[in-house]
Amino acid sequence: MKIAVVVDSTSYLPKGLKEKYDIRTIPLNVLMGDQVYREDEDITNEEFFGQMRQMDELPTTSQPSIGDYILLLESLRSEGFTDVISVHLSGALSGTYQNAMAAGQSVEGIEVHAVDSEVACYVQGFMALYAAQNKGSLPLDTLLERLEEMKRQKHTNAYFVVDTLSNLQKGGRLTNAQALVGSLLKVKPILAFEEGRIVPFEKIRTKKKALTRVEEVFAKEMERHKGKPVTAVVIHSNAEEEGRKWMESLQADYPDITFRLSYFGPVIAAHLGEGALGLGYTTYEIDTDY
Template identity: 70%
Template structure:
């Protein structure tokens, strides 16, 4: 038995980690005008935000084609893999999980175990990293059980602060009523994932207060897991300086937590917009360097 770990591109794991832990990726795409770009393949995150700023309409996003996924699985089969654990952003906001399932049913000789992370971005990446770092240490069935336990909200969670709900509303990831309330009050909404859906957690008047609220919630949640090695990630949407500053502040508040910095790339950035921030964590021991 030989197991490959696959994660879709919206985990935004750095290339050095993908190479170090032998993790394969399948890219999602953004459609900008008449052009379709696979994120981190045909367009970089910086290029994406530059192009989006010049557009009058919001880009759209697209899941990987079943054909692309089949090509990846066939390549893994030729390389001797018998099993694939494939991690994807929440099935409630993307059809990527279903594409992976359909592709797996189309390729003989390799078993595809699709994991709906029920989250997105680097928090999804925690699951793939854990699987890659432990696949040789435990049987496949046990590893999948661990991952399913890991993805439960009490073990892996995330909060997002967005400057505006407009992108989420236009992209159909949040209801019109929720977006309208946010725009009228000019709030900085805090969002989280609930049962795989992006939902409002709380509406705060300013970004500074929103970050303070997330810090407080984060502190209460990790206090329940004092015996665990907590790994956390600060995620930014084309706001690296702000992300680095917040990470430094969090490191001083919670010195026992291992922090890393990530970003929202083209697909997730399309929906959250520029200036968004995220804070995610897992109670499972994961190496992020």
């Protein structure tokens, strides 16, 4: 048995980390006007945000085609892989997970074990890292059970603070009136994952207060997970300096926790907009050095 690990592009794991653990990537697509770009391959974050600011309509996104996934599986099979653990962003947000399962049924000689992470971004990447780092020491069935446990027991969680309501409004998630009132009141929604869906957690006045509230929730969860090997990530949407300062502040408060800085790439940023910040973590032991 030879196991490959695949993750979709919305994990936003660093290239060096994926290379270290031989994690393969299947890209999602972002549609801007008449142009279709493969995330992390055809367009940079800088180019994406520059173009999005000029657009009246929100960029749209799409999952990899079954054909793209079949090509990846055939390539892995030619390298001698017999099984694939394929970790994807929440199936409630995208059809990527479903397409991975469909592609697996179309390629003989290699078995696909698709995993619906029920989250997204680097937090989803935690699961791919755990799979890649333990595929040689754990039986496949045990490893797949562990990945499910990461979701079931809330060993992996995340919260997001949206800085601007314009993308939510453009995407039809808010009316013009709601966006206007929210902007005037400086409302900063805190979002969380619930059964794989992104749902409102709280609405807070001002971003500073919203981040403080996320810190309070994080503190309670860290108390519950005291003694476990927590790895956390701060995620930013074209706000690297702000994200780094928040990460450094959190690191000072929690010296025993490993913190990493990541970003919202085009597919996720198209929905959250610029300036969004996220905080996620896992209690499973993983290596994020490269």
